[in-house]
Amino acid sequence: MAAPALVALASGFDDPRATSTVSAIVEEVRAVRPDLRVESAYVDAPLKRRGSVASVCDALAKAGHDEIVLVPLLLTESPEAAATVAGAVSTMQERHDSLRVQATPALGLEACFLQVLDSRLREALRTARVRELDALVLAAVGSTDAISNQAVARLARVWGAHHKLPVTTAYAQAAPPAAGEAVRAFRAEGRRHIAVASFFLTPGPLADRAAELALEAGAAAVAEPLGAHPEVARTVLARYAVGAVELVPV
Structure with missing residues (x-):
């Protein structure tokens, strides 16, 4: 049985610096866990554009993935963040009702x-x-x-x-x-x-x-923003691990 796909949920679709940084973070995660399917999705991407939540969800479903762990690339929990994540989960489940989606908490204020x-x-x-x-x-x-x-x-x-x-x-x-x-x-x-x-x-x-x-x-x-860094990749994978466990039927 394949492990759940990891989707890093981000914003900044219209800013090439942001998309480049998110791509670098995703590559760091893939380097640590080459066995996982890891993708990025943007909450602010147009519905049918590559990189939108809908298009990434469709591609994963077409590839046979029926479980997704959604990891928000956010540093704080807030009502705004919760609404953003809930909207992404809703979009995925509406498009493929057989898809199981588990959203994790934000990356958070980790001491690392x-x-x-x-x-x-x-x-x-x-x-x-x-x-x-x-x-x-x-x-x-x-x-x-x-x-x-x-x-x-x-x-x-x-x-x-x-x-x-x-x-x-x-x-x-x-x-x-x-x-x-x-x-x-x-x-x-x-x-x-x-x-x-x-x-x-x-x-x-x-x-x-x-x-x-x-x-x-x-x-x-x-200073520049945090950007791609091994500590960021490790935190993404830590959130994913908890989300993947929560998808396991009890």
């Missing part, structure tokens, strides 16, 4: 992602030739859900404590402060060497805007 943040930040500091830091900003997507934002803030505090630096969170939408405001608040305290980490999985308009605002406000360096 702090290693990825550090790696991306070191790259940015080298490029900007910054050797001294006195504050950190963790820029994230942001949600209308306060609990989701509080979870990001807790992760930021762990990160800041590790580096023994003051840290604050900034959000690209739905909640204050924006990245520029966060940087200006630190500068008002007399801090001049402020770095911003991008807690976004892929490049895109929100990450771009956060970086732009931070640099305008005087940030010394802004």
